[in-house]
Amino acid sequence: MSRAGADEKPAISPLHDPRWRSAVYQVLLCAVIVFLVYSAVDNAAQNLQRARIASGFDFWHRTAGFDISQTLIDYSTVSTYGRAFWVGLLNTLLVAGLGIIIATIIGFIVGIARLSKNALVSRLAGGYVEVIRNLPLLLQLLFWYNAVLKALPELSDSLVLPGGAFLNNRGLFLPQPVAGAGFSVVPLMFVIGLAGALLFRVWAKRRQERTGLQAPILLATFLLVIGLPLAAFLLSGVPIEFGYPEKGRFNIRGGIEILPEFMALLFGLSIYTAAFIAEVVRAGILAVSHGQTEAAYSLGLRPGQTLRRVVIPQAMRVIVPPLTNQYLNLTKNSSLAVAIGYPDLVQIFAGTVLNQTGQAVEVIAITMAVYLTISLVTSLLMNWYNARIALVER
Amino acid sequence: MAAHTPSGTSYVRAQAVAPLPPPLVESGAIGWLRTALFSGPLNIVLTILSGALIVLIVPPLLNFLIFDATWSGADREACLARPDRPVVGACWAFIRERLGYFIYGFYPIAERWRVDAFFVLLTIGIIWLLAPTARRRTLGAIYFFVVMPVLACVLLLGWPAIGLPEVSTTQWGGMLVTVVVSGVGIVFSLPIGIVLALGRRSRMPLVKLFSVIFIEFVRGVPLVTVLFMASVMLPLFVPEQWSPDKLLRALVGVALFASAYMAEVVRAGLQAIPRGQYEGAMAVGLSYWRMMGLIILPQALRVTIPNIVNSYIALFKDTTLVFIVGIFDFLRTIEAARVDPKWATPVTSTTGYAFAAIVYFICCYLMSRYARDMEARLTTTHRR
Amino acid sequence: MDQPTSPPRLRPAKLKTDVAIDIIGMHKWFGDFHVLRDINLRVMGGERIVICGPSGSGKSTMIRCINRLEEHQRGRILIDGMELTGDLRRIDEIRREVGMVFQHFNLFPHLTVLENLTLAPIWVRKMPKKDADDIAMHFLRRVKIPEQAHKYPGQLSGGQQQRVAIARALCMNPKIMLFDEPTSALDPEMVKEVLETMVQLAEDGMTMLVVTHEMGFARQVANRVVFMDEGQIVEVNTPEEFFAHPQHERTKLFLSQILQ
Ligand SMILES: Nc1ncnc2c1ncn2[C@@H]1O[C@H](COP(=O)(O)OP(=O)(O)OP(=O)(O)O)[C@@H](O)[C@H]1O
Numbered sequence A: 001m002s003r004a005g006a007d008e009k010p011a012i013s014p015l016h017d018p019r020w021r022s023a024v025y026q027v028l029l030c031a032v033i034v035f036l037v038y039s040a041v042d043n044a045a046q047n048l049q050r051a052r053i054a055s056g057f058d059f060w061h062r063t064a065g066f067d068i069s070q071t072l073i074d075y076s077t078v079s080t081y082g083r084a085f086w087v088g089l090l091n092t093l094l095v096a097g098l099g100i101i102i103a104t105i106i107g108f109i110v111g112i113a114r115l116s117k118n119a120l121v122s123r124l125a126g127g128y129v130e131v132i133r134n135l136p137l138l139l140q141l142l143f144w145y146n147a148v149l150k151a152l153p154e155l156s157d158s159l160v161l162p163g164g165a166f167l168n169n170r171g172l173f174l175p176q177p178v179a180g181a182g183f184s185v186v187p188l189m190f191v192i193g194l195a196g197a198l199l200f201r202v203w204a205k206r207r208q209e210r211t212g213l214q215a216p217i218l219l220a221t222f223l224l225v226i227g228l229p230l231a232a233f234l235l236s237g238v239p240i241e242f243g244y245p246e247k248g249r250f251n252i253r254g255g256i257e258i259l260p261e262f263m264a265l266l267f268g269l270s271i272y273t274a275a276f277i278a279e280v281v282r283a284g285i286l287a288v289s290h291g292q293t294e295a296a297y298s299l300g301l302r303p304g305q306t307l308r309r310v311v312i313p314q315a316m317r318v319i320v321p322p323l324t325n326q327y328l329n330l331t332k333n334s335s336l337a338v339a340i341g342y343p344d345l346v347q348i349f350a351g352t353v354l355n356q357t358g359q360a361v362e363v364i365a366i367t368m369a370v371y372l373t374i375s376l377v378t379s380l381l382m383n384w385y386n387a388r389i390a391l392v393e394r
Numbered sequence B: 001m002a003a004h005t006p007s008g009t010s011y012v013r014a015q016a017v018a019p020l021p022p023p024l025v026e027s028g029a030i031g032w033l034r035t036a037l038f039s040g041p042l043n044i045v046l047t048i049l050s051g052a053l054i055v056l057i058v059p060p061l062l063n064f065l066i067f068d069a070t071w072s073g074a075d076r077e078a079c080l081a082r083p084d085r086p087v088v089g090a091c092w093a094f095i096r097e098r099l100g101y102f103i104y105g106f107y108p109i110a111e112r113w114r115v116d117a118f119f120v121l122l123t124i125g126i127i128w129l130l131a132p133t134a135r136r137r138t139l140g141a142i143y144f145f146v147v148m149p150v151l152a153c154v155l156l157l158g159w160p161a162i163g164l165p166e167v168s169t170t171q172w173g174g175m176l177v178t179v180v181v182s183g184v185g186i187v188f189s190l191p192i193g194i195v196l197a198l199g200r201r202s203r204m205p206l207v208k209l210f211s212v213i214f215i216e217f218v219r220g221v222p223l224v225t226v227l228f229m230a231s232v233m234l235p236l237f238v239p240e241q242w243s244p245d246k247l248l249r250a251l252v253g254v255a256l257f258a259s260a261y262m263a264e265v266v267r268a269g270l271q272a273i274p275r276g277q278y279e280g281a282m283a284v285g286l287s288y289w290r291m292m293g294l295i296i297l298p299q300a301l302r303v304t305i306p307n308i309v310n311s312y313i314a315l316f317k318d319t320t321l322v323f324i325v326g327i328f329d330f331l332r333t334i335e336a337a338r339v340d341p342k343w344a345t346p347v348t349s350t351t352g353y354a355f356a357a358i359v360y361f362i363c364c365y366l367m368s369r370y371a372r373d374m375e376a377r378l379t380t381t382h383r384r
Numbered sequence C: 001m002d003q004p005t006s007p008p009r010l011r012p013a014k015l016k017t018d019v020a021i022d023i024i025g026m027h028k029w030f031g032d033f034h035v036l037r038d039i040n041l042r043v044m045g046g047e048r049i050v051i052c053g054p055s056g057s058g059k060s061t062m063i064r065c066i067n068r069l070e071e072h073q074r075g076r077i078l079i080d081g082m083e084l085t086g087d088l089r090r091i092d093e094i095r096r097e098v099g100m101v102f103q104h105f106n107l108f109p110h111l112t113v114l115e116n117l118t119l120a121p122i123w124v125r126k127m128p129k130k131d132a133d134d135i136a137m138h139f140l141r142r143v144k145i146p147e148q149a150h151k152y153p154g155q156l157s158g159g160q161q162q163r164v165a166i167a168r169a170l171c172m173n174p175k176i177m178l179f180d181e182p183t184s185a186l187d188p189e190m191v192k193e194v195l196e197t198m199v200q201l202a203e204d205g206m207t208m209l210v211v212t213h214e215m216g217f218a219r220q221v222a223n224r225v226v227f228m229d230e231g232q233i234v235e236v237n238t239p240e241e242f243f244a245h246p247q248h249e250r251t252k253l254f255l256s257q258i259l260q
């Protein structure tokens, strides 16, 4: 190939002009994609017609006719497919939300434990991370569900837990707290305590700036937010009653029922994700150089103050982005619910609804759109956060 | 020795101090124990707590897996509790009997040697590519990414013309399927991932746009939904007569999914290559593809090997999800076998899961060890 | 902001005793490795000591023992009459009196220059924010960079960062300042500005222990030069004598290598 033409300006043959080439490539790419999309749509239309499936979103308002074992909002067999969608979405959000909280707690504990000077503690934490990360999540879910929870005693031999709860292979049955007369004072006090704690913080900060005196903010917050409602609760004569579950011959009546599917999914997701969070936390703390702690110590800061004012603010910058990623992973992984029959979005919608209506394209598109929305919103928030906290460099 | 304080203006040491051994508590096993386990009350409490946890976990686990386990037997009777044996551990007899099923699924027994041959071909490819001392890697790559897949297809699917009877993929199962699914993921995700990564860094706006949309779309949704899409929507999108078989649909889903993740891994590697390398390559007059193929990609992939292996680990674990679209992978065969009435006992499920856990753990652990070793090797050769 | 013509002077906090630092028969091991062997050194109030010696001879380790960033295992260290022990309160007290400047500055990257300076006064000395800000600005003027107060460390040059680090230590009003190779991570033109700051500090009468290979600085401000090798103090002398008539063979060799 001749490489002439590079320096004789006027006569670049289109074959060697980078702008031409890139235009051609892009047009070709577009053509290929348009062709693929067109033929896919065409085939789909024909195939659907042959199978006599009407496309469109009319099914949304049709009666679903199936039951769901866990519903956070009113739902029955006469509800619509649309309603079933919301039930599934809420169930997904419930398990993901709780899972995120538990996984974060376990993950931070294990991550810090891995850095412990105590050899036994750090090795134990290391073993946890190593084992859990190297086993497929699905295997762990099946284990929790089939080998642990489903292997619990039958209804008739239910384990009786302290406080009037039952545990058997149909789930966990807890007493249901029912607010008695005068209970409303407790949430009221909680709100007041919360407001008080916020005011106290502002006041403490102002006073500290003025006089240098420091106030026990943590203790005060705790007292106001937890102590105040608790005191109100006790003083107003414990205005709460429990609806205890009662064991009948064939079922358990009353109380709160927690499905084994839900428990298995929650355990599995939390324990699995916690192992990854532990690694994130460990890396974040290690990313703060030793020099930073030494500088803080040499200024006379206490270890606690050093952690609070120097290490944590820097470590969080490293931790938060991958941590969010893990939260997203947990949310997406909650779709494994379908393997153990927890009624989440995928199980209800992409499973049952799809099978009943046959409207694969619409159903899958809606399901994916939900996850995609969650992911995109989270990553937009993340970009905003990253830009805000980025360390200023030259 | 001069115990004297040199506070005067001048001092010269007359005699050097030879190094002394440390005070007893600082060294040896006792010193280690003191600093590592018993320094301070908090540490002692932690030591006791974790010790208790270990005692709570390890002995029962060993008892179940080894000491109380049943090693041989013909059916469930062997693994049931009897008056003379009130505690039963793992039922390894069950695993022994069903091992063939776990490895080959319903692959015809007479043809199983073909699966074994495939495993051998695969092992050669893996060693050739990964062993740090292996030579002629390029040839190895061609073997792994081109030759071996073709041979594997012929071997596993069959080719009556050369005397290999056809075996439908519905008969495949167990470890074979797990290996095929992850193998296809591995073989396809790297090249597609590289193309997508290059596309995402391309200066052509449309190429970039399509790459970004694909990558972010796939990474934004769960694999389960991708598999559902592949299994119910793929047949809609192609003419009826081509309708792909179930395994092929899942393979397409897994390969696309893995490619999007691989693209991000490769992109990170490309970003780590300093500007000067691009400029140097352009300065000697290399075209875009030559520059990428000869200068940039080899370097980028080298530093990315640990991350590539890590995403293969994730892929390997994710292959279990084909279970959900009804394919008999390794985990699914265990799931099917554990409820078989012939072997159903209270310990069968746990035994099955324990066996699966051991297999998956060994595979993933070896891969992650390899990734870590590579990483250590890379950081040492890159420094100084 | 206008730069004042003459930077404000500093009155270092008064020591309670005449002897600022007294190290008596101190030994330290890292595992089985005997890093510091029989260290004896008495530093009087207001004295400026320069410590030099080959790499790995234990200079850093020695001065880090003085504010307990490292723990010594045998012998005694007294700071202004207070013995350094494992007692946490004692360690806090000593760290408040002893300022330290590191080779790599170790500024807190997430805080502005001003916040770097006021962090310890506010949380350790429990000072009102306004007073802490005033003191911080005072020392920033002293190190001649008051206009950088609201920037982040990452936006400053190396020399400016090191001067901030010195100001940060001074904000705690220390009685003693330790410097661990404060100029060896700097480009040559920035070394000067940092050394000037340190010379001023010396002129104000601060007790200083400086690990450095800047022999010009040693000649100009040191009362005594300490030479270390293999974890031991090999030779101590006034700068004039030390450079003109080194006694020990190791000292001669070292000087011939760095002065050529
Ligand atoms: N935390 C540690 N653990 C083990 N050994 C260490 C540690 N810190 C320092 N050492 C060793 O102690 C010896 C003295 O180190 P030190 O940093 O005090 O030397 P130095 O005289 O400051 O050298 P340089 O001029 O290079 O800074 C060196 O051999 C070093 O390898």
Ligand SMILES: [Mg+2]
Pocket: C059, C060, C061, C180, C181
């Ligand atoms: Mg040093």
